Amino acid sequence: MAASSSPPIMVNSCTGKMGHATAEAVVRAGLQLVPVSFTGASEAVAVGNVGVSGIPVELVHPDERQSAMQNLKAQYPGLVLIDFTLPSVVNDNVAFYARNGIPFVVGTTGGDREQLMQDARAGNSYAVIAPQMGKQVVAFQATLELMAQQFPGAFAGYKLEVTESHQRQKADTSGTAKAVIASIAKLGAPISEDDIVKVRDASTQTERLGVPEEHLGGHAFHTYRLTSGDGDVEFVFQHNVCGRSIYAEGTVDAALFLAKKVAEGSEQRIFDMIDVLKAGAMR
Numbered sequence: 001m002a003a004s005s006s007p008p009i010m011v012n013s014c015t016g017k018m019g020h021a022t023a024e025a026v027v028r029a030g031l032q033l034v035p036v037s038f039t040g041a042s043e044a045v046a047v048g049n050v051g052v053s054g055i056p057v058e059l060v061h062p063d064e065r066q067s068a069m070q071n072l073k074a075q076y077p078g079l080v081l082i083d084f085t086l087p088s089v090v091n092d093n094v095a096f097y098a099r100n101g102i103p104f105v106v107g108t109t110g111g112d113r114e115q116l117m118q119d120a121r122a123g124n125s126y127a128v129i130a131p132q133m134g135k136q137v138v139a140f141q142a143t144l145e146l147m148a149q150q151f152p153g154a155f156a157g158y159k160l161e162v163t164e165s166h167q168r169q170k171a172d173t174s175g176t177a178k179a180v181i182a183s184i185a186k187l188g189a190p191i192s193e194d195d196i197v198k199v200r201d202a203s204t205q206t207e208r209l210g211v212p213e214e215h216l217g218g219h220a221f222h223t224y225r226l227t228s229g230d231g232d233v234e235f236v237f238q239h240n241v242c243g244r245s246i247y248a249e250g251t252v253d254a255a256l257f258l259a260k261k262v263a264e265g266s267e268q269r270i271f272d273m274i275d276v277l278k279a280g281a282m283r
């Protein structure tokens with residue numbers, strides 16, 4: 001497989017909030033942004049192309065992506081794909097990337113995650129798949145996971161309450177919160193994903209959670225509260241992010257990391273962001 005330490009990067013979909021922010025980060029990093037983006041059917045028809053930092057990016061309808069992919073493979077050796085789309089299409093996209101044998105980074109959350117991992121592995125693809133790309137949040141996740149490995153059951157008997165707040169349009173429950181509760185379960189305080197409280201209304205966000213008005217359209221506030229059985233001890237872990245640059249920058253790091261793994265012919269092919277962080281590959 002062709003590979004490069006400075007790979008051409010294609011972002012699907014540049015019409016979305018994260019896709020656009022990531023494409024801008026690719027350009028900011030001085031990397032080659034492929035001026036083509038797979039997008040949803042309605043945007044492809046209605047919009048045609050979208051500007052990213054002055055670069056016109058052609059939008060490709062889902063029905064036309066296979067023929068477009070043939071051309072892209074020939075035109076951009078060492079290509080790395082990035083997916084920030086929707087929970088409803090992420091499984092189909094991953095199966096498509098894997099079938100085409102192109103390394104890919106998936107930041108999209110939701111969908112059938114078991115199936116997604118199965119498809120990625122079956123294609124023998126190189127991929128970074130993670131619900132959270134922000135360096136410091138990934139470090140927090142890694143720390144919790146280490147704590148769980150070192151001190152399993154340390155929070156046995158504690159009650160866990162989790163609240164996540166995001167922009168109104170976010171359909172699914174936070175993928176990050178789902179990953180974090182899996183580590184906390186190993187520490188002895190399990191809850192179900194259905195117990196995660198999702199906040200999407202603006203008044204609760206601004207008045208109760210302190211989300212700045214200007215970030216109602218793009219924020220991710222997470223609080224994990226652990227309380228002892230007798231109520232005497234409380235631990236609160238919180239990460240509150242406004243905007244999207246933290247994820248966009250981390251995603252570029254993931255793409256560069258992946259290109260390096262391809263170039264090395266790494267035996268391990270599927271990675272998460274903790275692997276990227278541990279490799280010292282996050283700026």
Ligand SMILES: NC(=O)C1=CN([C@@H]2O[C@H](COP(=O)(O)OP(=O)(O)OC[C@H]3O[C@@H](n4cnc5c(N)ncnc54)[C@H](O)[C@@H]3O)[C@@H](O)[C@H]2O)C=CC1
Pocket residue numbers: 012013014015016017018019038039040041043062084085086087089093106107108109110130131132133134169247
């Ligand atoms: N891993 C991370 O660090 C982060 C993950 N996310 C996740 O990224 C995803 C996208 O979030 P946003 O950009 O806010 O959503 P968005 O709604 O702004 O964008 C979604 C885009 O997907 C496109 N799309 C729909 N069908 C498609 C198809 N078949 N092929 C290609 N593109 C298609 C739409 O046209 C739209 O442009 C969500 O799952 C979100 O949870 C968001 C922020 C950080």
Ligand SMILES: O=C(O)C1=N[C@H](C(=O)O)C[C@H](O)C1
Pocket residue numbers: 109131132166167170173174175176177219220
């Ligand atoms: O949709 C978002 O915005 C975010 N999605 C990711 C998630 O579901 O965990 C990461 C972050 O919370 C922002």
